[in-house]
Amino acid sequence: MNKETRYEILSIFNAQYPKNKTELVFSSDFELLLSVILSAQSSDVIVNKVTKILFKQANTPESILLLGLEGLKNYIKHIGLYNIKASNIIRTSSLILTKYNGIIPNNRIELESLPGVGRKTSNVILNILFKKKTIAVDTHVFRVSNRTNFAKGKNVNEVEKKLIKVVPDIFKLNFHSWFVLHGRYICTARKIKCDICLIFKLCEFKKK
Structure with missing residues (x-):
């Protein structure tokens, strides 16, 4: 061509x-990060159904950590690969809170150092949140x-x-x-x- x-x-x-426009529904940078992590090998429709309930209960690094691994699994169990995704989200939430002061990093190297964030995910975050x-x-x-x-x-x-x-x-x-x-x-x-x-x-x- x-x-x-x-x-x-x-x-x-x-x-x-x-x-x-992304079809993922989110109202904060952290919510988008979690949604994109959850969307790997899952449809946006399913992710939105899950996060609609999850985000009412926990939508910050602090509240996700308060849920704990098993508590988070209970919310996302209808999403494919939910066990590994739950583990990644817990570890990522901890890093966002302790290493990045609750702020989503705006560069590829730091983003891809977060568990569950690969190149595709980092590209989405950089593009949508930071207009890269x-x-x-x-x-x-x-x-x-x-x-x-x-x-x-x-x-x-x-x-x-x-x-x-x-x-x-x-x-x-x-x-x-x-x-x-x-x-x-x-x-x-x-x-x-x-x-x-x-x-x-x-x-x-x-x-x-």
């Missing part, structure tokens, strides 16, 4: 979805990037490097949310909805 086609695709998304021009590559972004020929790669790291290179700076802040929404509702894993796709004429998927 050439840069002119990419620019046209991004301009269409920009006109349709002008604001950076990072691009998180999840399953939706990976699929849409490869399928449309926007940025092909064998793994998420290859796709991220390609996207950072080919996505113009003016679009980087919103890019992740655009491709997530497109992959979640239009360019899905199984039933592709080409008939209502905004970028159908520009997409280079050979089997469409």
